[in-house]
Amino acid sequence: MLFNSIEFLIFFPVVLIIFFLLPHRLRWIWLLVSSCFFFGYSYYLYNDPVNFPYPKNVYWYVFNALSIISVIAVTYYCAIFIEKSRSTGSDNSRIALALGIVYPLLLLFIFKYLNFFNQTISYMASFLNLNYPGHILRIIIPLGISYYTFHIISYLVDVYRGTQKAERHFGIFSLYILFFPKVIAGPIERAHKLLPQFHEEKKFDYGRIKDGLLLVAWGLFKKAIIADRAAIVANEVFGNPHGYPGIYLIIAQFSFIFQVYCDFSGYSDMAVGIGQIMGFKLTDNFRRPYLAPSIAELWRRWHITLISWFRDYVYIPMGGNRVAKWRWQYNTFITFILSGLWHGANWTFITWAGLNGLHILISSWTQSIREKIVGFLGLAKSPAFYKIIKIVITFSSFWFSGIFFRANSMSDAFYIISHLFTGLDGLIKTAFTLNYEMLKTFLVIQNKTTFLGFSKPGFLPEMITLALGIAVLGAIEITQENSNLRLRERIARKPWYVKWALYYCLLFALLFLGVYTNQQFIYFRF
Incomplete structure (x- = not known):
């Protein structure tokens, strides 16, 4: 169930009204029932009726439901056992920790990575002239499995470390895992932050609800308009990169780089806003990453809860940066590779993450040289200009690596990279001749009813709307970057007539300029 769907527009008000009408002691039950319905209905919507017709799909629904219930139950009892074992000084806590972590990771591997490793082994065997069948299993992957698996691991590790108490209320713990605003695509919330909130009584607060609605609307602006x-555009070109000259490959990648940011940050804004409306504080998952002056800073601002998870449960346990330089480089690169594998069982994601990790290492290797160049050019005397240069370089690197993130295969990615600038010289020459008929021929526009996924008459208005949406986003994020106040806090300080003018402009844009095609959120697939 998408946050920008008609179904959710009906679902959430019903959940909200009943939530505030119920006494505090019954609210967790209502939220758990609502979250289970949300999860199950979303699962039903994304069923593939071709590969999984009735009754096969029902078997998979039941199997996946049982797997999630079993994971919750195993985690619940392992955490309690770990806490009791630690209090008595027993070493059995390590066994319970291992069981609680291995079981969900095993299910994650079977559902998400088994086919990938099977195919990889098959390719390697074929290369070595060995016979390996490499059968592909047709599996329905549980929605949100990567997210709730990471919730579970962080919870168990924190209980083992003694920084988190084991939750004794099975229903509340189940709600922590299945809470509908974050179950499918995060944020990945730590137990110490979210679990206590389910025990607290939430009161109706008009100001809080208004701020939450504004955040939901802003997230919807990012999703529906940008x-x-x-x-x-991105789907049209990346679906057939061989059919387009270089200029369109560049346009498509720019489209995708804004699509993936606005799609996921828009979802995260809506999730945080929905939680805020009900009185729950979820973590902001993005902090203007495209304005970061370095690739390391960009990753501190991108998918914050995932990156902090890898930092605390992978990078630091491996030694972090408190080790020899070569070991730090190893820790950094491996952490990025694992984050790429988390995103998807495909070499494109691993390559994307590896390139970003490599960029961080290169930045470290070249730091002294870059400082000398900056001093020689006198860029330090113009800090604002120098910061812009760093932002452009960082964005360009992320833009380039993003080709692998979006490409359907490694071969498509290499084709796109090798053809990015194909025909640009001819395009420039043709444009300067002002021969628009030749230009249209060169751009492969003639004799087509559609252009980059749009109807020809509607292409220009759609592109103008997209450009204006990105411009509004950029203006707001630049303003926020230079201010300590959040957007909704800045709006709250404006006179009432300014606030309502902004509200109406946002509502108008959502109603008349939004694209509502049930386009699935990108990070739902992870």
Whole structure:
């Protein structure tokens, strides 16, 4: 169930009204029932009726439901056992920790990575002239499995470390895992932050609800006006990169780089806003990453809860940066590779993450040289200009690596990279001749009813709307970057007539300029 769907527009008000009408002691039950319905209905919507017709799909629904219930139960009892074992000084806590971590990871491997490793072994065997069948299993992957697996691991490790008490209420713990605003695509919330909130009584607060609605609307602006419109261009070109000259490959990658940011940050804004409306504080998952002056800083601002998870449960346990330089480099690169594998069982994601990790290592290797160049050019005397240069370089690197993130295969990615600038010289020459008929021929526009996924008459208005949406986003994020106040806090300080004018402009844009095609959120698939 998408946050920007008609179903959710009906679902959430019903959940909200009943939530505030119920006494505090019954609210967790209502939220758990609502979350289970949300999860199950979303699962039903994304069923593939071709590969999984009735009754096969029902078997998978039941199997996946049982797997999630079993994971919750195993985690619940392992955490209690770990806490009791630690209090008595027993070493059995390590066994319970291992069981609690290995079981969900095993299910994650079977559902998400078994086919990938099977195919990889098959390719390697074929290369070595060995016979390996490499059968592909047709599996329905549980929604949100990567997210709730990471919730579970962090919870168990924190209980083992003694920084988190084991939750004794099975229903509340189940709600922590299945809470509907974050179950499918995060944020990945730590237990110490979210679990206590389910025990607290939530009161109706008009100001809090208004701020939450504004955040939901802003997230919907990113999703419906920018992301889903940019997706039309990206999907068209990346679906057939061989059919387009270089200029369109560049346009498509720019479209995708804004699509993926606005899609996921828009979802995260809506999730945080929905939680805020009900009185729950979820973590902001993005902090203007495209304005970061370095690739390391960009990753501290991108998918914050995932990156902090890898930092605390992978990078630091391996030694972090408190080790020899070569070991730090190893820790950094491995952490990035694992984060790429988390995103998807495909070499494209691993390559994307590896390139970003390599960029961080290169930045470390070249730091002294870059400082000398900056001093020689006198860039330090113009800090604002120097910061812009760093932002452009960082964005360009992320833009380039993003080709692998979006490409359907490694071969497509290499084709796109090798053809990015194909025909640009001819395009420039043709444009300067002002021969628009030749230009249209060169751009492969003639004799086509559609262009980059849009109808020809509608292409220009759609592109103008997309450009304006990105411009509004950029203006707001630049303003926020230079201010300590959040957007909704800045709006709250404006006179009432300014606030309502902004509200109406946002509502108008959502109603008349939004693209509502049930385009799935990108990070749902992870």
